[in-house]
Amino acid sequence: MDKIKLGAVCITLTALAGCQSKIKIPQINDNESNTQEVQSQGYFSEVKTALTKLNRMIKSSEKDRLGYYAPQEYRDALSSLADATEEYNDITQNGVSSLNIFKSESEQRAIAKSTMLRHIDDANKNIMAAYILKETAESALAEPLKQQKRLNGLNLEKFFPKEHKQYNKEINSFVEKIGDGKLAQVKQAVPALVTKMTATEVKLVKKIELGTINIEISTLAKNKPQKYIPTSYQALLDSRDFAYAVINKDPRDTQSIKKAVAKVQFQLDHATHIAQEVASLAAKKDTAFEAYLLNNQKFVHELSQALNSEDLRNQPSIEQLKLLKVTAIARLNDKTSETKLINQNTQLTSQVSQLEQEVVELTDAQTVTLDKLASYKMMVEQLKTAEALNAANLKAQELARQLEQERLKTAASVQPAASFAPQTDPAGDLKVDSPQTDVLSEAQNSAVLPLETLVEAPQQQLSVNEAAASQAQVQATEVEQQAPQQVSVTAEPLAKIVEQAPLQVDSNAAKAQLNVKQTTEAVAEKIATVKEQAKDITQQKTVQSEKKLAEQAVESKSQAKEQAAKKVEQIKAKSE
Template sequence: MKRTGLSALVVFFAVLLGACSSTPEVSGTDSTISEQGEFQRILSAYRQWQQLMPETGELAIYSPDVYQGMISSWEKAEKIYQEITATPSTAYKSYSLFSSTTYLQQIQLELNQVDSSFNQLKQLQKVADDVLLPAITQMQYLDSLDAKQYYRSEYTRLHRLYASLFTLVEDDELSDAREEQDEFLSRSHSLEVKTIKKIYIAPLEALMIELRRQDVNDYAPNSYAQIERRIEAGKALIERTPRDFDAIQQAANTVQFELAHAQHISLEVQRLRDLSKDDYESYILDFENKLLRISKALKEEDLRDQPIQEQARLIIAGAINVREATASRPPADEVLKDKDKYIRDLNALVMSQQRQISLLQSKLSVSEETQPSLPASSESSDASAAVTGPQNDAGETGAAVTQ
């Protein structure tokens, strides 16, 4: 009996000790699960910022200091992440000798700082985009023109003024920011006009200078002066409407035309100067033959019995008459359209008549069916037989004649 009680007591203490020893194991498992969840959550947050950070460069203008602080925290987070992924056991080790913060906790602190700086920059962006919208739009337009390529120093000074506007917004000096914005818009407009001239007019001026080196201004002074006038007109147009690119392009095309014209005139003048007196007649006859070919093409006329100026006048009059006659004549496609319409109308008329004929035939058939038949007599039968018997001169039967 005593032995049985002793055995039961031993079993009880064994169970009790087993229960006590199993309790820390459960607690340790829960702690491990919690740490693993925290580890995965922080790494997931890091990867999200890793995708977002390349797109944050445009926020630097709103506050360079805040942006630089965000980049600094992000670089620290990157370094810690690399150390953790290289040696996962370091995640729960102390980050430094003078701190009890672990690597995992430190990367969380850096990511929190990144998030705080990012939100601060977004808030500044919201205010600045409203107050400085004209300046932002103008700066984007200058960048689209690549103004920095043409006037680097002036662009740099202007961009410095542009950045100061955002500093005023960050300091909540919105009234001063608006005043400085007016100054920026005035200076940026000047740079815009200079850039447009550089793009459209400067290459043409270079060609004009090249013609001057070829003495075109001496051989064809009037034509050369026309180039200068067209270039000045193009500059004035750009100053008035620097964004009317259709008109600006048309003005540039006009200058190019005058450049080519002046060069051709200069070559003709040089050729005339090189002619001897014996070649004058050949030169005039060659020119007259060109007029003859034109007059022959227009009206098959030979106008060489007229002075050259009169020949030119008559050719011009003939060309005007031909143009007016051509303009009054309907185009070939319109003639074809009229023919097609006539054919369609004719077909419609034929179909309409066919329907009317069919309708009349159907009415005739109905009337024949509804007409009462007469009783046949012997006399009528004999007469009918007599009529249907012989043929007439046309070779038709009597029944056909009767019908």
């Protein structure tokens, strides 16, 4: 009975697919040269736009398999599209509708337009209904469809074609039931289908991963391994059972499955070699046993020599192997210790190199520090020199002030006597100013220059004073010549003044010249003394600063070396 139902379902699906394939949708006729008036009015432009949009939707829906999830709705949509396209081509080619020949042209156009829009609307509704059924089926059958994709990826059809066909039929049946509105019934049946498909996946993974190994195990089992190699054979079966358990737990845990399968392969190779050895011994005669044992003993002896062990052939075979095991472990431990020592030595060497680098850096830092100290020392020298010069300048200014006071006193002591005062005219009240007073005052003032200039250039000032004295003599001569013209009444007193004026000027000029020379020499001597004192003080401070900086540099270098030595000693102590 079930077979009859399945056959009916298959026939129905085939018929639907055949109907869908038989529906031919006409192409929209773009050659509308005979209906230019209709086109100009744009009467069917709305229909043409709707048809173009519907055709695009139908074309894009092909990849969504709407014919599989909703075959009836998809077929109805194609049929409505074909009817609307046929009516559109008819009205645009002939100008009238062949379906309503008894109606007027305007009525035919109106009816045709309404009919075409109705067909288009029906097609759109069927497409939307098909998409809804598709989404419903994909949601309800999410797990079976996912499992089906997984099984197809593992090539289920190749290893188990019967199960492949069965699952496809069941899923197709569920899709059809969902289209018939039996969604609740499908949801109840889905869990059982998923369980069966999961079991098939486990069986499929076992077949893929252990199929070849199981064939080899079956071949080995023909030689009665339970009798001749029971231990090795049981280890092989246990490893296979473990691999089965891993696959049963999670057939998609690829990494764990690969490791378990590799263990089974190892045990299979081991059991096979043991079976071959047992068969070889069973085939040997009694006289061949000694040669067999000596040959094995030879390999053991070569191994002991490679391990630098003594000759163990005087021991039983099992004892030889035990002693070799102990020797190998000892050599391995020695090798491990040697490796550790090498690593430690490498680390210590690295640390020493690092310390050496630090010493180099400290030395470089010390060099930089010494350079900075030298720079600071130069700055200190410059500051000291500036301070000494400033002090000398202050002292020189003080001396200049004192000399200025002495000069003023000297100048006051050489002022003209009362004879240089103006004389009264014996004949009346006529007063005549004495030009000698102005000449002497001018000579004295010209002989005295600012003290700063005397300090900076005493020789040049001396020349200036000598020139001033000469000028005073010239002026005195001019006064002598002009006196008779200016004074006519008191000729005799003025003559005496004129006679005494040159002598007085010469005396004042000589005194001024001597005073300037003495002052200049005294200032120069005191400046030289101050400079020598400042130089001595600066040299003493410079020597002290250099000595102190040198001591600091030596001390810094000594400390750096001590620190480096301490680090090296610590590293050596750790290595010991």
